[in-house]
Amino acid sequence: xxxxxxxxxxxxxxxxxxxxxxxxxxxxxxxxxxxxxxxxxxxxxxxxxxxxxxxxxxxxxxxxxxxxxxxxxxxxxxxxxxxxxxxxxxxxxxxxxxxxxxxxxxxxxxxxxxxxxxxxxxxxxxxxxxxxxxxxxxxxxxxxxxxxxxxxxxxxxxxxxxxxxxxxxxxxxxxxxxxxxxxxxxxxxxxxxxxxxxxxxxxxxxxxxxxxxxxxxxxxxxxxxxxxxxxxxxxxxxxxxxxxxxxxxxxxxxxxxxxxxxxxxxxxxxxxxxxxxxxxxxxxxxxxxxxxxxxxxxxxxxxxxxxxxxxxxxxxxxxxxxxxxxxxxxxxxxxxxxxxxxxxxxxxxxxxxxxxxxxxxxxxxxxxxxxxxxxxxxxxxxxxxxxxxxxxxxxxxxxxxxxxxxxxxxxxxxxxxxxxxxxxxxxxxxxxxxxxxxxx
Amino acid sequence: xxxxxxxxxxxxxxxxxxxxxxxxxxxxxxxxxxxxxxxxxxxxxxxxxxxxxxxxxxxxxxxxxxxxxxxxxxxxxxxxxxxxxxxxxxxxxxxxxxxxxxxxxxxxxxxxxxxxxxxxxxxxxxxxxxxxxxxxxxxxxxxxxxxxxxxxxxxxxxxxxxxxxxxxxxxxxxxxxxxxxxxxxxxxxxxxxxxxxxxxxxxxxxxxxxxxxxxxxxxxxxxxxxxxxxxxxxxxxxxxxxxxxxxxxxxxxxxxxxxxxxxxxxxxxxxxxxxxxxxxxxxxxxxxx
Numbered sequence: 001x002x003x004x005x006x007x008x009x010x011x012x013x014x015x016x017x018x019x020x021x022x023x024x025x026x027x028x029x030x031x032x033x034x035x036x037x038x039x040x041x042x043x044x045x046x047x048x049x050x051x052x053x054x055x056x057x058x059x060x061x062x063x064x065x066x067x068x069x070x071x072x073x074x075x076x077x078x079x080x081x082x083x084x085x086x087x088x089x090x091x092x093x094x095x096x097x098x099x100x101x102x103x104x105x106x107x108x109x110x111x112x113x114x115x116x117x118x119x120x121x122x123x124x125x126x127x128x129x130x131x132x133x134x135x136x137x138x139x140x141x142x143x144x145x146x147x148x149x150x151x152x153x154x155x156x157x158x159x160x161x162x163x164x165x166x167x168x169x170x171x172x173x174x175x176x177x178x179x180x181x182x183x184x185x186x187x188x189x190x191x192x193x194x195x196x197x198x199x200x201x202x203x204x205x206x207x208x209x210x211x212x213x214x215x216x217x218x219x220x221x222x223x224x225x226x227x228x229x230x231x232x233x234x235x236x237x238x239x240x241x242x243x244x245x246x247x248x249x250x251x252x253x254x255x256x257x258x259x260x261x262x263x264x265x266x267x268x269x270x271x272x273x274x275x276x277x278x279x280x281x282x283x284x285x286x287x288x289x290x291x292x293x294x295x296x297x298x299x300x301x302x303x304x305x306x307x308x309x310x311x312x313x314x315x316x317x318x319x320x321x322x323x324x325x326x327x328x329x330x331x332x333x334x335x336x337x338x339x340x341x342x343x344x345x346x347x348x349x350x351x352x353x354x355x356x357x358x359x360x361x362x363x364x365x366x367x368x369x370x371x372x373x374x375x376x377x378x379x380x381x382x383x384x385x386x387x388x389x390x391x392x393x394x395x396x397x398x399x400x401x402x403x404x405x406x407x408x409x410x411x412x413x414x415x416x417x418x419x420x421x422x423x424x425x426x427x428x429x430x431x432x433x434x435x436x437x438x439x440x
Numbered sequence: 441x442x443x444x445x446x447x448x449x450x451x452x453x454x455x456x457x458x459x460x461x462x463x464x465x466x467x468x469x470x471x472x473x474x475x476x477x478x479x480x481x482x483x484x485x486x487x488x489x490x491x492x493x494x495x496x497x498x499x500x501x502x503x504x505x506x507x508x509x510x511x512x513x514x515x516x517x518x519x520x521x522x523x524x525x526x527x528x529x530x531x532x533x534x535x536x537x538x539x540x541x542x543x544x545x546x547x548x549x550x551x552x553x554x555x556x557x558x559x560x561x562x563x564x565x566x567x568x569x570x571x572x573x574x575x576x577x578x579x580x581x582x583x584x585x586x587x588x589x590x591x592x593x594x595x596x597x598x599x600x601x602x603x604x605x606x607x608x609x610x611x612x613x614x615x616x617x618x619x620x621x622x623x624x625x626x627x628x629x630x631x632x633x634x635x636x637x638x639x640x641x642x643x644x645x646x647x648x649x650x651x652x653x654x655x656x657x658x659x660x661x662x663x664x665x666x667x668x669x670x671x672x673x674x675x676x677x678x679x680x681x682x683x684x685x686x687x688x689x690x691x692x693x694x695x696x697x698x699x700x701x702x703x704x705x706x707x708x709x710x711x712x713x714x715x716x717x718x719x720x721x722x723x724x725x726x727x728x729x
Contacts, residue, residue, distance in 0.1 A: 050590030302487030
């Protein structure tokens with residue numbers, strides 16, 4: 001090699017290195033610049049105003065704990081005790097949990113030395129290490145006396161309202177009512193509601209009751225629990241699975257014959273082929289969301305609409321995938337069948353179908369699995385299944401324990417179907433590569 | 441004379457086998473048909489409008505929209521301009537979420553792959569984390585975040601990032617498993633740190649696959665971002681919901697958004713298809729497309 005050649009080679013290599021270095025710095029810089037632009041355009045700075053830390057706190061707290069409300073109506077002196085302040089979780093009149101003593105003066109023991117007394121007209125809260133708080137609601141407002149010294153931060157006083165938040169619970173007094181909240185961990189009334197005869201029974205008691213022939217009643221009380229509605233939840237999950245099942249397999253049934261018409265090796269006529277291809281592209285491209293909207297107009301809200309939206313979009317997806325699978329079949333097997341004198345139909349039946357069945361089944365299963373996840377979203381839009389229950393619970397903005405429950409159920413549902421379909425697919429094809437299955 | 445052994449025995453055996461397989465298939469098919477029909481009836485019952493009543497009016501709504509949109513055809517370009525910023529927002533949500541999720545997924549997937557993990561004992565932990573991130577539907581996270589952060593694109597972006605991290609993390613770790621570990625040994629022998637080993641030993645091998653999966657996910661995320669807008673998280677989905685709830689008289693807006701969304705999805709699908717094809721098959725095949 002001449003000196004000259006070496007020189008150009010050297011400059012070439014240098015240029016290449018320079019280029020690569022520039023790229024190594026440039027790409028991350030470009031990504032960073034883009035993300036900054038997006039965050040600025042999304043007004044990330046304004047988030048601190050719009051967002052609410054308080055909401056986040058109640059949400060997280062509510063997910064793993066519940067509160068019992070003890071409410072006194074100041075106008076008639078009546079006291080009611082209920083879980084989460086809900087009618088369904090109310091203790092029958094004259095009963096209360098063991099830490100509440102009903103009487104002329106109702107004593108509420110919040111634990112840790114925190115005591116609250118509801119008198120005939122006044123309310124007294126004894127806070128350890130602070131002192132005695134006295135308050136009296138009347139039609140003019142709320143009068144109150146506090147221990148000497150400046151008011152601590154956890155007491156919030158105005159003319160018509162006093163709110164005291166301590167580590168043991170919360171007391172709020174307004175003109176009309178005085179209310180104590182005590183917080184507990186866990187999901188109260190998950191198994192039995194208060195009006196059930198089995199409420200508060202231990203596991204061993206329940207087991208012995210079940211042995212003495214009450215199993216059916218126990219299960220019924222649990223199943224029709226009014227707070228947690230286990231039977232409705234089970235129905236909803238069934239509906240979600242059903243939507244995914246009907247959607248996926250309905251689409252597969254529609255796509256199967258059409259895919260042959262779009263396959264190059266089966267349909268020699270190019271116009272027909274491309275016509276079906278365009279139909280597949282169209283139903284696929286118009287997305288679940290748009291199909292759901294269009295179909296909801298015709299069929300009304302409900303799970304059927306969700307299932308049909310899946311049928312339409314997945315017909316496009318399956319049509320494309322199936323026709324690709326058909327195009328990839330081994331020609332030799334068809335020739336072999338033909339050489340025995342098989343007719344056209346027989347050639348497809350014995351030459352093509354046995355080759356593509358495992359591939360198609362595996363693809364269908366993969367989509368069934370992802371449609372179960374999709375069915376929760378579609379259910380939220382069209383109103384069906386667990387997605388609907390979840391959105392309803394979120395909209396109340398207070399039943400976060402139910403939201404947590406549904407999310408856990410959805411995670412269990414999704415992971416089990418993932419696992420099951422993974423097992424079945426592995427049996428169908430030894431070691432499927434995710435490359436072939438995921439292609440949309 | 442050579443005697444030909446009788447094949448009769450094998451023949452009956454073969455036909456018995458075939459018969460047995462056919463009965464099994466028939467039973468399975470029967471169960472499947474029963475499930476489909478009864479499932480359809482259940483779903484049909486619980487729907488507000490029945491299937492047979494709805495199937496005849498299936499084209500009513502599209503017809504109305506198309507008629508109204510074509511009457512006001514002169515307004516459509518103006519509407520395109522009006523909704524273009526929302527479309528950009530939807531695309532930005534998807535793109536930013538995909539980018540951020542790819543970065544997270546690269547790290548998590550490496551921590552979840554044998555031979556690459558920095559802490560091999562924690563591999564199952566990282567795998568479970570990815571599984572859980574994948575299992576929580578994005579709209580659930582979005583709805584909860586809307587409660588905390590208020591409406592707008594940020595909840596949608598975080599929600600999509602979360603789910604996509606799980607989805608890509610799994611795919612990336614499969615890619616990692618198929619990559620060669622020899623460059624890592626080489627780098628270890630010269631005393632490279634974990635970060636250097638990953639950057640110089642793994643990334644060059646796997647980046648085309650990562651990129652291809654990232655693009656695929658971007659396609660999916662555009663759709664999801666539109667859906668999340670419909671649930672209340674900004675972007676073109678939100679405008680679509682409003683346009684539809686206005687009802688008759690404003691269907692030109694709905695029509696314009698339909699077209700915008702459809703065209704965007706098709707363009708992104710096509711572009712990413714071409715790019716992915718180029719990544720997996722090299723530059724040659726581009727000419728064929």
